[in-house]
Amino acid sequence: MNTIETLTNKQKNVIMLGLTLSVLLAALDSTIVSTAMKNITNDLNGLDLFAWPLTIYMLFSTIITPISGKLADTFGRKLFFMIGAITFLVGSVLCGLSQSMIQLIIFRAIQGLGCGILMANTFAMIGDIFPPAERAKNSGIAYSAFGLASIIGPLLGGTITDHFGWRWIFYINLPIGFLFITLILITVPTIKNGSTARRSVDYAGTAVLIAGLIPMLLAFTWAGKKYQWSSPVIIYMFAFSAIMLIVFGLIERKAKEPILPLALFKDRTFRVASTSVFLSNASMFGAVLFIPLFVQVVLGKNATNSGMAMAPLMLSFAIASMLSGRVISKTGKLKIFAVNGFIITAIGFFFLTRFDASSTILQINIAMIISGLGIGLNMPVFTLAVQNAFQQNQMGVVTAAVQFFRNIGGTIASAVFGAIMLSSITNGIKKVDLTQFSSSNPPFDFSTMITNPQALTNVNTINAFKEQVPPSAMDDFNKLLLRINDILSTSIQQVFMASLLIAIAAIAISLLLPNHSIQEKQRQNKSKLNIDR
Structure with missing residues (x-):
């Protein structure tokens, strides 16, 4: 029998490599598939189900998060990490073998379950293995994998699909998955509470x-x-x-053993952390989802440029996550990073609200860098705060709960922001007087172009309609397109404004975070913990 303290620095580094790889792989599969969906739907004849492989993955990974966190507290973190990893890899293989869209959707659900279990237990395992000072630094490293996945995911997905076929975006998970499974299996100890009493499952x-x-x-x-x-x-x-x-x-x-103990909400740190991560992810989705749309539709750039516009945000996010983790490890301060992170995020989002059709890619990149720095600074904070506030035997459930509220914030925000944009577009289109765009002889009917406001956000749809416009009406088309661009710009600005307001609300909430420092301390249940190789 050994104790946690007997782990050497080399063993801890190997553990972090395995955990970071697991985060990277799980995060990649929420982005890598997007660029391959056109090929997938063409091959499987499933254009009507285009969004489902993406939606079902996020849905099931969100649902399983709080459940797996509690079960891991009960039956062992390492066990559930392995269950999540194996489920993820089995789902990956099945996705690659799919012969229909229905099969792919079912198998993506399995893959999503594996992802949720991995995410819930990875950060809880960091809390188990590392003392508070080291925990902050390593949490920052793990969170930076999210930013890296967002940068390389679409590029990697497109490259693999073009050269090897879409099925390999799933098969590529196997060698990486086997690597981090081996690292964790060999290196990570199994934590036991020492109780032989029968454990109940809710x-x-x-x-x-x-x-x-x-x-x-x-x-x-x-x-x-x-x-x-x-x-x-x-x-x-x-x-x-x-x-x-x-x-x-x-x-x-x-x-007797609740999945999500309601008593957690009596703790101020947990309430503030859960609310803050909900608001953080909600505000971030305003940039992540709508900046590429703004670049393509309003500025008229191609998909590559729109993807590159997001790279500064994700890169600065990854760097800031690692740096904040390291500084927190040395200073022990959490609240200052939470508050200042949201303030910097709000500044970045303020610049987003000023964008219009005359904005440049450079201006967008600057705003993205600022926003990414802010988001990255406070990303590790709230997980660390709840891990520091609760007992060892609650590490899984509180860590998973924070991750759960983070996911819920992004899901709700994506729907609400989409509704805000479409409502604004619809109201703007209603005010368009088509008689102002009928100078050609004979006048061309543009009414079908503005019948579906949602279609106006699709560059391919606009280009397809342009092909139907005769040369004599091209001047009118270009004038109408400028008007539509103004409407789209205004509508997306409203989304950015909503993101800004949410970030400001997050500043106010984060000010309520108890000003506790992460300190090296003895675990209160240390005497009950044993480590088996």
Whole structure:
């Protein structure tokens, strides 16, 4: 029997390599698939299900996060990490073997489950293995993998698809996955609480939580796209979700081993951290989702340029995450990074609200760098805060809960921001007087071009319509396109404004974070912990 303290620095470095690779691989599969979807839908004849392989992955990875965190606390972190890794790799192989879109969607759900289990347990495992001072530095390194994945994911996906076929974007996971599984299996100790008592599983709470989350996340995903926000389908899904979540709360109050203990919310650090990460991810999605759209549709740049516009944000995010982790390790200060991170993010988003059709790529890059620095500075903070505030035997559930609220924030924001943009576009289009664009002889009918406001955000749709315009009406088309660009610019600016307001709200919330320092301290349950090789 050994103790955690017997791990050498070399062993800890190997552990961090394995954990960082697991984060990188799981994060990659949320971005790498996007560039291959056109080839996938063409090969599997599934254009009508285009969004589902992406949606289902995020849906299931979000749902499983709080569940796996609690189960890992009960049955062992290393065990559940391995379950997540194997599930992810099995899902990857099955995705590569898919012969229909339905199969791919089912297998992406399996892959998403593996991703959620990996994410929940990776950061909790960092909390297990490393003392508080080292924990901050290594959390920053692991979080930087998210930024790296966002940069190389689309490029890697396109390259692999073009040269080897889309199936290899899934098969490529196998060698990397086997590497980090081997590293973790050999190096990471198994933590036991020393109790021989039979452990209970909150099956009822788990089932009801799943029943409540699936319709809620689907409703936010579909609202404003597949269905109107006011449609009966969306209303019923939200209503059912609300009922299930209320029932979940009642079950958790009486559960012997609750999946998400309601007592966590009595802790100020947990409340502030959960709210802050929700707002952080929500505000970030305003930039991540809509800057590429702005570059392509408003500025008229190609897809490559729109992708490159995001690179400064993700690169500065990755650098800031690593730097903040290292500085926190030395100073022990958390609150200053939380507050200042949100302030810098808000400054970056303020610049975004000033963009219009005359903006340059350089201006966008500067705003992206500022925003990425702010987001990266506070990214590790809140996970570290809750890990420092709770007992060792709650490490998994509190870490997973923070990750869960982070994911929920992004899911809800993407739907709400999309609704804001489309509502603004619709109102703007209603004010367009087409008689101002009828100077050609005979006048060309542009009404079909503005029938579907959502189609105006698609460059391919605009170009397809342009091919139908006769040369005599091309001047009118260009004038109308400028008007539409102004409408689109204004609409996306409203999204950026919403992101700015959320970031400002996050500043106010983060000010409530207790001003505790991360200190080297003895674990309160240290005497109960044993390590098996």
